[in-house]
Amino acid sequence: MRLTRRSTLVLCGGAAAVAGLGFGSASASALADEIERFTGGATVATGLVSLTAPEIAENGNTVPIRIAAPGASAVAVFAEGNPLLRVATFRFGALNPAGVASTRIRLAKTQNVIAIAEMADGTFRQASTFVKVTVGGCGG
């Protein structure tokens, strides 16, 4: 008997390709460079921006995220473990002061997702959350 799906793990809870496993992340300097391209090297504080994502992704290929940064002019989303680190940039005009957006992103593996908001006064704020991408355990 052979499995019908190639490169598929078939443990209890197993459905991800092996390449999707792993716990490392891109080099810190690559991420810092990418963030600097957005912030221009400005200091980034926390607060005023929120990022909501599942603790464990149900499907790493389509992970729902929501950002909320009232009063922000732009929010960039970074996935530190993806080949392309900046995954989205949202721009908010004066008629959209709520600064809320939802989308789905692809995550290559377990990693931190970071949202950085550029506020109306030109300062920067960030929030991050850890999202696990797994082949699954064996729920009791």
Place this chain on the structure above:
Amino acid sequence: MISRRDFLQIGMAASSLVGAGGFGNWSRLAAQQRLTQDHLLQFEAFGNVTLIHVTDIHAQMVPIYYREPSVNIGVGANRGLVPHVTGADFRKLYGIADGSHSHYALSSDDFTALARAYGKVGGLDRVATVVNAIRADRPDAILLDGGDTWHGSYTCHQTAGQDMVNVMNALKPDAMTFHWEFTLGSARVTELVSGLPYAALAQNVFDAEWDEPSNLFQPYRMFERGGAQIAVIGQAFPYTPIANPAWMFPEYAFGLRLERMQQLVDEVRAAGADCVVLLSHNGFDVDRKMAGEVSGLDVILSGHTHDALPEPVLVGQTLILASGSNGKFVARVDLDIRDGRMMGYLTRLIPILSDVIAPDAAMTALIDSQRAPYMAQMREVVGEAGSLLFRRGSFNGSWDDLICDALLSWHDAEIALSPGVRWGPSLLPGQQITREDIWNVTAMSYGATYRTEMTGETLSALLEDVADNIFNPDPYYQQGGDMVRTGGLSYRIDLSQPPGQRITDMTLLASGERIDPARSYAVAGWASVSEGVDGPPIWDVVERHIREQGTVVVPPRDHVRVIGR
């Protein structure tokens, strides 16, 4: 009647909250062979509201044996805390006398001898007797089912959950939440849930496409009891599509949904709730963390991880109760709700000792009618247990060792993998093994076995990934099962290491050689969450193996070396 240890409990409780839990003076009575149903049910009604909690029954309608784990490892902030305390340490913690029936029901050692003395546990006709007795005392008690109810037996599989729906309807719960029920598939879940005469609660089940709350479930239900408004919020197992096959219920998304949980607590409080109860399938460690992060929860009735604790655990002002599994316990929770808040509590975890509690005749007849069409098939004797067969344990149990042996043999594989589920009754040495017994530890809607090739590198990544789902120090990143069981493969696991670095010394037991990352190995397993696996079902594989053995002896195995506990 408040005993001395009840006063101790009050002393430990948060300042404004008066309460007590635990058990009476049963051990001495048992030692004198005088334990009766009246002793088990003795309870002086307290306050003005009663909750009754059953959870994780896994379709066990008739009495069984069920051994609690001797190894139940907690990590991070939960290291060394209940429910991760077992055996003599557990008995010492709760003041349980050796050889008492509480020892038998709640811990693991001397299991065979105590099982012979005290007999089987569970049986929904005995549960009915207990529920009826509580209702006689407190007619408007709220009966809550924590889920994992429509899964886990021969008849449940053959009827796609109908047997359990019929029996539970007769027990008349007020609300239920869900996990394994989804493995019946979306269409069947919709059919059964739509027809339920009680509330189907799950605040965290969403429509996968639109990421909006599912219409099939309600987030909460308000009950007016004893002059108070009681809000019961439901929480299904947050990681159902990860731990179980998502392709069987692609319309649904889950998750912890903490923000919505807090919004709902605030909403029901604003709507006049005097007491907020969470009917949870989170698992105990997740519930303990959530109790500290969501404010305004009075009681969490915790399910999923199958823990049985004789007293509630307090987190701030929130009570968490763990009421066991497989029909082995019924929890009674009496609350004093006054002036918009919980002023006190009295709880009891009632063990369903089948030989002590009389069956409810009407329920026995109903259960028998569900089983009758299948009796000939179910009762066929396949072999005999030459040693104790049990499942629970963080790394292995004799049932799963046997299942791995059967997989290795049928598929002529080098390595076998078996899921770390926690359901499934035990069998005593000398007991006959029937087809029903095999289905009790294997029945599921995706029970096909497989044989595949995996490199050593893949195997290592797989064990690391599953280990992080069990032993991540943050409960929110755990899935509440046990470690995947391995046959033909030994390894060392260091729980103090970070993800990806816990597993070392993987060794092929047949040759004694270290696993080569580059070599390919023949691996057999079952319960894949992938679609399209079409090997022989696990129950056939296990039945043939047991028939070949006749009497099955599974000695204790130590192929997993655990350090950093």
